[in-house]
Amino acid sequence: MTTETLDRKHPARGRPRTFDLELALDGALAVFSERGYQAASISDLTEAMNLTSGSVYKAFKDKRGVFLAAFERYRAVRLAVLQGRLDGVGSGREKVRQLLSFYADSSHGLSGKRGCLVVSSANDLALFDEEAANQIRAASAINEKRILDLLHLGQADGSISSSVDPESLARTLFCLTQGMRIAGKTGRGQEEMAAVVDRAMQLVT
Amino acid sequence: MTTETLDRKHPARGRPRTFDLELALDGALAVFSERGYQAASISDLTEAMNLTSGSVYKAFKDKRGVFLAAFERYRAVRLAVLQGRLDGVGSGREKVRQLLSFYADSSHGLSGKRGCLVVSSANDLALFDEEAANQIRAASAINEKRILDLLHLGQADGSISSSVDPESLARTLFCLTQGMRIAGKTGRGQEEMAAVVDRAMQLVT
DNA sequence: CTAATTAGGAAATGATCGTTTCCAAATCAA
DNA sequence: TTGATTTGGAAACGATCATTTCCTAATTAG
Numbered sequence: 001m002t003t004e005t006l007d008r009k010h011p012a013r014g015r016p017r018t019f020d021l022e023l024a025l026d027g028a029l030a031v032f033s034e035r036g037y038q039a040a041s042i043s044d045l046t047e048a049m050n051l052t053s054g055s056v057y058k059a060f061k062d063k064r065g066v067f068l069a070a071f072e073r074y075r076a077v078r079l080a081v082l083q084g085r086l087d088g089v090g091s092g093r094e095k096v097r098q099l100l101s102f103y104a105d106s107s108h109g110l111s112g113k114r115g116c117l118v119v120s121s122a123n124d125l126a127l128f129d130e131e132a133a134n135q136i137r138a139a140s141a142i143n144e145k146r147i148l149d150l151l152h153l154g155q156a157d158g159s160i161s162s163s164v165d166p167e168s169l170a171r172t173l174f175c176l177t178q179g180m181r182i183a184g185k186t187g188r189g190q191e192e193m194a195a196v197v198d199r200a201m202q203l204v205t
Numbered sequence: 206m207t208t209e210t211l212d213r214k215h216p217a218r219g220r221p222r223t224f225d226l227e228l229a230l231d232g233a234l235a236v237f238s239e240r241g242y243q244a245a246s247i248s249d250l251t252e253a254m255n256l257t258s259g260s261v262y263k264a265f266k267d268k269r270g271v272f273l274a275a276f277e278r279y280r281a282v283r284l285a286v287l288q289g290r291l292d293g294v295g296s297g298r299e300k301v302r303q304l305l306s307f308y309a310d311s312s313h314g315l316s317g318k319r320g321c322l323v324v325s326s327a328n329d330l331a332l333f334d335e336e337a338a339n340q341i342r343a344a345s346a347i348n349e350k351r352i353l354d355l356l357h358l359g360q361a362d363g364s365i366s367s368s369v370d371p372e373s374l375a376r377t378l379f380c381l382t383q384g385m386r387i388a389g390k391t392g393r394g395q396e397e398m399a400a401v402v403d404r405a406m407q408l409v410t
Numbered sequence: 411c412t413a414a415t416t417a418g419g420a421a422a423t424g425a426t427c428g429t430t431t432c433c434a435a436a437t438c439a440a
Numbered sequence: 441t442t443g444a445t446t447t448g449g450a451a452a453c454g455a456t457c458a459t460t461t462c463c464t465a466a467t468t469a470g
Contacts, residue, residue, distance in 0.1 A: 014446025015436040034331045038244035042428060052449045053429080059447090063428065115328065122390045123320065123328045126239045137391045168400035171388075175401055176377070179384030183376075185327045186342045195373035196380055202408060219416025220466040247458060257419045258459080264417090268458065 021059070022073060024049040029070040033117045037067060037124050068132060074117040075139055092154025096173070096204050097197065099150060103177040104193035112184025118143065119181040144174040154204070161205050169203060176200055226264070227278060229254040234275035238322045242272060242329050273337060279322040280344055297359025301378070301409050302402065304355060308382040309398035317389025323348065324386040349379040359409070366410050374408060381405055 027048035031040045045066060046053050060066040082102050086095045106112065121128075121136045128136065148170035154160030180193060232253035236245045250271060251258050265271040287307050291300045311317065326333075326341045333341065353375035359365030385398060 013438050013444070015438095015448080017447065018436095019448095036241055036243065036329055036332070038241065039329070039332050041426080043426085054431095054449050055447070057429070113331070119387055120328055122387050123325055124241055124244070125390050126318070127241070127244050140388070140391050165400075168397075168404050171397060172381070172401045172404040175384035175388050176381050177384065178387040179380035179382065182324055182327050182383040182387065183345070183380050185330050186345050192373075192376060195370075196377045199373050199377040199408060203404060218414070218468050220418080220468095222417065223466095224418095246456080248456085259419050259461095260417070262459070 017059070019049075019051060019055070024051060024059075025070045025073040026077075028066050029074045029117055030114060032067060032070055033074075033115045033120055034113075036120055037127050040067075064129075064132065068135065071117060071121065071135065071139070086150075091159035092150055092152070092157050093159035093201075093204055095150045096147070096154060096160075097201055099147065100173065100177065100197040100200055101194070103180050104197045105190070107180040107184030108188045108190045108193050112181075112188055115185055116178075116181040119178050122178075143177075144170060147173050147177075151204070164203075164205065172203065173200060222264070224254075224256060224260070229256055229264075230275045230278040231282075233271050234279045234322055235319060237272060237275055238279075238320045238325055239318070241325055242332055245272075269334075269337065273340065276322060276326065276340065276344070291355075296364035297355055297357070297362050298364035298409055300355045301352070301359060301365075302406055304352065305378065305382065305402040305405055306399070308385050309402045310395070312385040312389030313393045313395045313398050317386075317393055320390055321386040324383050327383075348382075349375055352378050352382075356409070369410065377408065378405060 027050065028040075028045050031044050031048045035044065042053050042056065042063060045063075046056055049056065051059075056066060060069055082099065085098045085102055089095055089098050106116065118136070118139050122140055125133055125136060148166055151160060151164075151166040151170055155162050155164075155166065176196070180196060184193070232255065233245075233250050236249050236253045240249065247258050247261065247268060250268075251261055254261065256264075261271060265274055287304065290303045290307055294300055294303050311321065323341070323344050327345055330338050330341060353371055356365060356369075356371040356375055360367050360369075360371065381401070385401060389398070
């Protein structure tokens with residue numbers, strides 16, 4: 001999936017890379033999240049990545065390559081954190097609440113204003129070529145599917161009634177998470193978002 | 206609220222304007238909605254507005270001026286359509302459903318991919334100066350407040366229970382509408398969005 | 411009429427954009 | 441060693457960006 005240029009774990013030949021690739025991507029994804037693809041200039045990126053533009057282009061080919069690598073990095077990091085929280089609770093219903101709380105916690109204060117790279121990329125979908133757009137759409141679909149899987153789990157373990165339609169509920173909760181991220185851009189408090197989670201959990205019966 | 210340059214209804218002196226201001230703004234807001242503020246170039250805008258850049262700068266001062274005028278135009282047009290739908294139904298609860306359906310109808314197909322100017326502007330909030338950002342935040346707040354008012358109306362006319370907390374429910378439904386607009390960017394069907402509305406209405410008891 | 415004023419529009423402006431080029435430095439293979 | 445290869449980084453590139461300038465056209469005021 002990643003390009004040949006990126007994953008040289010053991011650089012057999014040539015001068016070795018002196019910067020941390022993932023650390024650089026963390027800087028890049030912060031810029032992309034906050035400003036969007038187009039408004040994130042190479043200058044913005046090189047500054048946040050602590051690299052010169054030459055090194056950036058050597059490592060990622062072009063701006064699109066930086067974005068796609070940062071996008072994957074973002075998803076991996078976020079998924080790891082979420083997975084840790086899901087593992088901490090038992091029932092399917094509790095996992096659903098944990099997932100919603102995960103989004104709520106990300107949607108307030110400074111992290112709320114920084115935003116979600118998947119949401120902002122979906123918002124900017126028209127700016128990308130078909131291949132990149134497909135990756136963004138796929139990431140959204142996976143996030144929605146994850147909610148659906150938790151609902152199925154809850155119905156299997158009895159924590160969620162089998163009478164509710166999992167698909168439409170998953171879609172509804174997914175929309176809610178995306179909306180929390182947008183609302184978070186305008187500056188929200190922890191309690192405001194927590195109350196949204198409590199309210200939404202009334203749908204998960 | 207609008208600047209002196211714009212609302213010259215009766216141009217006392219000088220050559221009269223030969224283009225329709227609101228028609229031009231309709232073109233501009235379509236570009237801003239679909240591409241976002243930064244990615245909407247003056248070339249994109251002049252093409253969509255059927256104007257030369259000179260005329261654009263005469264009428265709106267700068268790109269920021271075009272955006273702010275288009276933003277207000279968008280809100281006015283959308284509010285008019287929404288108000289028409291709200292007037293068509295009776296109870297507060299039915300008005301809430303109508304509002305959610307209004308967003309759902311806008312979030313599928315082509316209009317879904319075009320997106321909402323308020324949502325995309327909130328997403329790009331970091332790109333604007335403080336004054337413009339405040340206008341965007343205010344627009345979001347008004348949209349949330351509108352839902353709250355409908356909930357209060359429903360509680361007054363008995364169509365919504367007085368035991369539910371209107372503030373947190375309004376915030377939840379607001380997040381849902383914003384999220385529907387984001388989900389709509391990735392391409393959704395009418396039925397998918399309609400099901401989300403049905404599901405959300407279970408919260409409005 | 412003339413003067414003042416404003417719109418329309420082409421062309422030019424300086425800044426910034428993403429990207430490439432070029433060269434020195436650092437590594438491995440031989 | 442020597443050659444091949446890759447990185448680091450400064451500088452340059454053409455394209456495009458938002459904006460201004462300048463001139464003509466169209467209108468009102470007097």
